[in-house]
Amino acid sequence: MNTFDRHLLREWLQILGLVLLATGGLLVVQVLFSDLRDLNQVGAGPTELARYVAVRLPSFFSVVLPLSLLVSLLFVLGKLHRANELTALRAAGVGFARMTAPVWLVGLACCGLSWWLNTAVVPWSVEESRALREELEFRHQTARALPADRVGAVFSVAFDHPEARRVWFFNRYSKARERGYGVSVSELDPDRRERRRLVAAEAWRDPVAGGWVFRDGRELVFAPDTGELMAATPFRERRELGYDEDPELMLLIDRRASRLSFHELGQLVDHLAREGSPKLPAYAVRYYGLLADVVGPLIVIAIAIPFAVSGVRVNPAVGVSKSIGLFFLYYVLTTAATTLATRGAVAPVVAAWLPNAGMTAIAGWLFLRLR
Incomplete structure (x- = not known):
């Protein structure tokens, strides 16, 4: 690792840490804004509220990581580009591949981190935070002297088991x-x-x-x-x-896909596939999408590098503002792919990878322009 590699990593990781901290603070505000009133209504105290927030926050990590990578890379590379540091290296015969090698290595490590988050940390967070909330609701309903069969009741539960x-x-x-x-x-x-x-x-x-x-x-x-x-x-x-029949699986039916953990989605997708249910595509796209998110850090890096170092030398904050447009485009691609899968135009696994394929194509086009 040469001097520039250490310089690049030091500048980038500092900004990445700041972005992660800032995003974490915003997430705390978001969790409190969305859940505080409901938790207060079921009698949650300060300790229980703090525990709920601490357990709930990890469920957002898989979304926060690529966002933080994109924002920090656009800022740091834009800053280096504006200071002519990248131009000096290119004039010395150093290509972009060698120049950004440390970034790609960190990206590979982040892919492994994304896999661990999506398959272990986030499922635990989703299920544990739901269990904490239900525990508070059960206690509140019991204190109101509701009949035992009404505590934690879910009404009108239907379940079809076609194999049996x-x-x-x-x-x-x-x-x-x-x-x-x-x-x-x-x-x-x-x-x-x-x-x-x-x-x-x-x-x-x-x-x-x-x-x-x-x-x-x-x-x-x-x-x-x-x-x-x-x-x-x-x-x-x-x-x-x-x-x-498993009652936990019965209760998963009709829940929104975004509120289910990776393991719960796997169970439900397997059941709906055997049943031949028309509800399958929405859950399957979400399930395969979590798997596809593993390569998200590499795609983010592939977009950020040419996006930040091409064009005129402007304030690095301009690069950060570009990330908003990129994430809006990703949202549009995700929505379109889910709609296609729901209508049967494409298979769910194809729909799950379409947004990543679209962003990869954009990255390839940007690299071609950079050359």
């Missing part, structure tokens, strides 16, 4: 008690005709013995050909060991 040919419906499911109320489970024949139905006042999954336990219900048997009720048998308690 079972369709579930809960009038409500209490996440606090981990029980469903007003339960109906229909078993279908290969032609999707109902042949058996269990209706019960409540049901829960038995994590020890396996299967589901139904209480205070009735077993209904139908003739699949005619739909006629053939038998109705009441029961006090019934255990179905063959039922392996």
Whole structure:
């Protein structure tokens, strides 16, 4: 590593650190603005609020990293370009590839960091912050003396399990008690005709013995050909060991893709693919998009270098303002790709990579102009 490499890294990493700190401060404000009122309403104290913010912040890291890389690189390279330092190196026969080699090495390290963030840190943050919020809500609802089956209740939960040919419906499911109320489970024949139905006042999954336990219900048997009720048998308690549905997966249905962790998206995409659901593209694009984000730091660097050092020598802050336009363009590409996938024009995995492909093409065009 020569003198210029150390100089470049020192200048860049200082600005990168400042941008990360500034962005982190803005994120704290954003979290407080969006969640403070709701947390106060459920009785969160200062300690619980601080814990929630600390747990929630890492969920933004995967977005903050490429943004900070772009802003800091545009600023530092623009500053060096304005001071004629890059021009002097080029006059000495040093190419842009060698000149920016330390930046590319840091970019590779950031790709590994992005993978770790998207697959470990961010999923933990999303799930843990949700659990903290639900814990506060359960405690608040209990203090209001709500009935036990209404604490943490999610209403009208439906779930189709095509491989097992079972369709579930809960009038409500209490996440606090981990029980469903007003339960109906229909078993279908290969032609999707109902042949058996269990209706019960409540049901829960038995994590020890396996299967589901139904209480205070009735077993209904139908003739699949005619739909006629053939038998109705009441029961006090019934255990179905063959039922392996996961209530956590049931509750993921219809949640916004942006509010699910990487692991939850994987579970849901796998289920929706087996079901052949029209909801699959939106979740699949988000899932594959998180994987595609791993190469984001390299794409950001590929755009920032020619963007910052080409053209007239202006104030470095001008380069920072250009980043707003670049991120707006990326947002437009992402929205267009998601729309194409939702309409079936392209596969979700293709749609997930389209924004990166578009930005890579822009980077290539900028490098060609630079030459």
